[in-house]
Every structure is written in structure tokens, then in C-alpha cells.
Amino acid sequence: MASPTYPKLHNAMWPGLVGKEPGTDHPPISLERMLELTAAAEVNGQKFDGVDLFLFHPHTDPDATDDQLRAMADKIASYNLNVGSLVAPVWPGTVGGSAMGSDEDRANFVLAVKKACRIAKILNEHGVRKYGVIRIDSADSPSHWDADPKGNTTKIAATFREAAKVAADHGERLAAEGEICWAGMHSWKNMLALLEEVAMPETVGFQADQAHTYLYLLGYNAEHHALLKPGYSQADFDAAFKTMTDALRPWTFDFHVAQNDGSVHGTGSHDKTGRHCPADDPNGKLDIVKTAGAWLQGASSRGLKHICWDGCMFPNDMLEKQSTWNTILKTMLAVRDAHGWS
Known part of the structure; x- marks a missing residue:
């Protein structure tokens, strides 16, 4: 039986940027270097199909000219890679602003999405991009949201x-x-x-990341919504995981394969969030291949055509090791073999 051809396997470019700071021991890693590492990964003759992009400096100028964007597309294509999902620069200090902030903040948030859509159009016309979505978040913190949960959710929506x-x-x-x-x-x-308040399921959905959604189960930043308690059993995990994935899977049309060790982590200006671990981390809490299946069930009917590895905030020395990417690719191939389609 032939191996599945979908979902396509992508590597994220933002681990070279998120949590990285110039002049420190974890400076930003250029887009070209991230492309080199991605293209060099190989497992039994199989390679990554593409990359997902972070649309901000120093990787991508959100106001780059059409010619500059076409040149970037040529560069990516020269590595035999496609482009999938794009991360819109929605945060204060980039193009955007808080989705629950002032009128100006919220207008800038929409502007950031508009700029991302322009870039997407050029990449689509070039031919390097044939699938994927534009990724967003609320560009604000839970502590600010807590001042008026209902009102702030309504503003974000x-x-x-x-x-x-x-x-x-x-x-x-x-x-x-x-x-x-x-x-x-x-x-x-x-x-x-x-998502229910936005009420636009054809256009606004969920991007599930295995590392982040694991912390949903534990109730970090929202203890009253925890589905698991410390010392949980495998049966406890299975039941909690089913509750969460059954609720969010119908909305899911972007997916990140990742591992988590049950802790939170943050570097640079990025708030503490789910710790992304190497695919073979001995402290990893997830059976990556098994748990990916719940998110990917019915994925093709929701228009999902690729999955992406997220190694956000990996230290630079780990990112620079080719073995890191080979291990990741091997894991993603196992996910596709178990849950893919043709």
C-alpha cells in the first residue's frame, strides 16, 4: 500500500525569530539559514515539503515590494519548498495592536491581516503557495482580559x-x-x-498546537477550566483529551505537531507559554503520533492540506543541529503514515 501524500509536511520559520534577541546568546536566525536547515533534512529519501512563514522583520518585511516578495518566493522555491500558512504581524510593536484595545489598536490589527493577505496573494500568484491559512491571535494578555472577560471577548470577536x-x-x-x-x-x-461568538466558521477557525493544547488540559492561566489534575492516569488523560479535541476539532484547519514536557517557558519578549520540546525528548508528555490523530480526524474535509512542526523557542544550538531536523521530520512522517490520506 502506497504511503499517504497528504498532509504535506512543513517546517516553521518563526523558531528562528520568536524569543530571539540581537546581541544575546540567542540572536535571530535568518530566513535563509532556516531554509537551508529545512531543505537539508532527509529521512529514507523523504524531505520536508514546505515552510510556514512569519511575516515580520528580519525574515519578511510586511511592506516589502511585489518584486521583493517574488524574489523571496524564488529563493524558497529554489530549495524545492512550498509556502503554507502565514503568521500575520498582529502584535503591538509590529504592524498590529491588541484585538481588544483602542479603536486604533483594533484598526491596526485588521491592517496587519490586510498586509498578510496581500503577501499571500503574491505568493499564490507566484505558485510557491497553494494551500495554508493566515494565523492570528488576540495580541493581548490574559491578565488584561481578566479585567472584563465578557466585554473583552466581545471586542476580540x-x-x-x-x-x-x-x-x-x-x-x-x-x-x-x-x-x-x-x-x-x-x-x-x-x-x-x-470562536462561537465570532460565528464565521468558514473563515475563522482554530490552529491547534500539540504543545500548547496540552497545557489547556492542565488549566494554566485558567484553573477553573482544567480537565486534568496532577498525578493523572492514562485513562484520565484519554477522557480529558477527548473532551477538548471533540470541542475544538470541528473548528481546526491549521495544525502544529509538537511536544511538551508539562512546563511553561518564555524567552525574550515572549510571555511564558507551552514549552516546545524536541520530538524525542525523554520528558515529553505526549505520544505525538497517537494524539495527532484526534486533531487530524476529518482534516481533509476541513480543507487542511499540510501540517507544520513548531519548535518555538528552541535554543539556537539545537536549531543549528541537522540531527534536530531529521528527528522532527521522522516524527512528522510517522504522523502522516498513521493519519494521512491520498
């Missing part, structure tokens, strides 16, 4: 709807990142409530 109109006009979809550091998205119940 309204901002997402405005951004979604822009995305739909460009033939794009938005995936909201499920991560404990984002306001109104910091628990599985908050995330579900936000």
Missing part, C-alpha cells in the same frame, strides 16, 4: 470578524492560535466561546 471580512475578500481563512498566553484564547473553553 468583533475585531476578528472585521479581519475575517478582509481575509474572505482575498480568498483566505484565519486560524486563531490556541495558546495560554493570548487573551480570551488561554483555555479551551475560552477559545471555543470566542
Whole structure:
């Protein structure tokens, strides 16, 4: 029986940027270097199919000219890689602003999505991008959200709807990142409530990351929504995991394969969030291949055509080791062999 051809296997470029700071022992890693490492990975003759991009400096100027973007597309294609999902620069200090902030903040959030859609259009026309979504979050913190949970969720939902109109006009979809550091998205119940309030399931869905959603189960930043208690059994985990994935899977059309050791981590200006661990980390809490299956069930019917590895905030020395990427690729191939389709 032939191996599945979908989902396509992508590597994320943002681990070279997120939590990295110039002049420290973890400076940013260039887009070209990340492409080199991705393209060099190989397991039994199989390689990564593409990359997901972070649309901000120093990897991508969100205001780059059409010619500059085409040159970037040529560079990516020269490595035999495609482009999938794009991360819109929605945060204060980039293009955007808080989705629950001032009128100016919220307008800037929508502007960031508009700029991402423009870049997506150019990459699509070039031919290097044939699938994927635009990723967003609320660009604010749970502690700010706590001042007015209902009101702030309503503001975030309204901002997402405005951004979604822009995305739909460009033939794009938005995936909201499920991560404990984002306001109104910091628990599985908050995330579900936000998606339901946005109420645009064809355009605004969920981006599940295995490392981040594991912390949803434990209730970090939202203890009252925890589904697991310390010392849980495998049966406890299975039941809790089913509750969460059954609730969020219908909304899921972007997916990150990842591992978590049950702790939180943050570097640079990035708030503490789910710790991404190497695929073969002995302290990893997840059976990556098995748990990926719950998120990927029915994925093709939701338009999901690729999955992406997220090694966000890996130390630079780990990112620079080719063995790191070979191990990751091997894991992703196992996920596709178990849950893929043709």
C-alpha cells in the first residue's frame, strides 16, 4: 500500500525569530539559514515539503515590494519548498495592536491581516503557495482580559470578524492560535466561546498546537477550566483529551505537531507559554503520533492540506543541529503514515 501524500509536511520559520534577541546568546536566525536547515533534512529519501512563514522583520518585511516578495518566493522555491500558512504581524510593536484595545489598536490589527493577505496573494500568484491559512491571535494578555472577560471577548470577536471580512475578500481563512498566553484564547473553553461568538466558521477557525493544547488540559492561566489534575492516569488523560479535541476539532484547519514536557517557558519578549520540546525528548508528555490523530480526524474535509512542526523557542544550538531536523521530520512522517490520506 502506497504511503499517504497528504498532509504535506512543513517546517516553521518563526523558531528562528520568536524569543530571539540581537546581541544575546540567542540572536535571530535568518530566513535563509532556516531554509537551508529545512531543505537539508532527509529521512529514507523523504524531505520536508514546505515552510510556514512569519511575516515580520528580519525574515519578511510586511511592506516589502511585489518584486521583493517574488524574489523571496524564488529563493524558497529554489530549495524545492512550498509556502503554507502565514503568521500575520498582529502584535503591538509590529504592524498590529491588541484585538481588544483602542479603536486604533483594533484598526491596526485588521491592517496587519490586510498586509498578510496581500503577501499571500503574491505568493499564490507566484505558485510557491497553494494551500495554508493566515494565523492570528488576540495580541493581548490574559491578565488584561481578566479585567472584563465578557466585554473583552466581545471586542476580540468583533475585531476578528472585521479581519475575517478582509481575509474572505482575498480568498483566505484565519486560524486563531490556541495558546495560554493570548487573551480570551488561554483555555479551551475560552477559545471555543470566542470562536462561537465570532460565528464565521468558514473563515475563522482554530490552529491547534500539540504543545500548547496540552497545557489547556492542565488549566494554566485558567484553573477553573482544567480537565486534568496532577498525578493523572492514562485513562484520565484519554477522557480529558477527548473532551477538548471533540470541542475544538470541528473548528481546526491549521495544525502544529509538537511536544511538551508539562512546563511553561518564555524567552525574550515572549510571555511564558507551552514549552516546545524536541520530538524525542525523554520528558515529553505526549505520544505525538497517537494524539495527532484526534486533531487530524476529518482534516481533509476541513480543507487542511499540510501540517507544520513548531519548535518555538528552541535554543539556537539545537536549531543549528541537522540531527534536530531529521528527528522532527521522522516524527512528522510517522504522523502522516498513521493519519494521512491520498
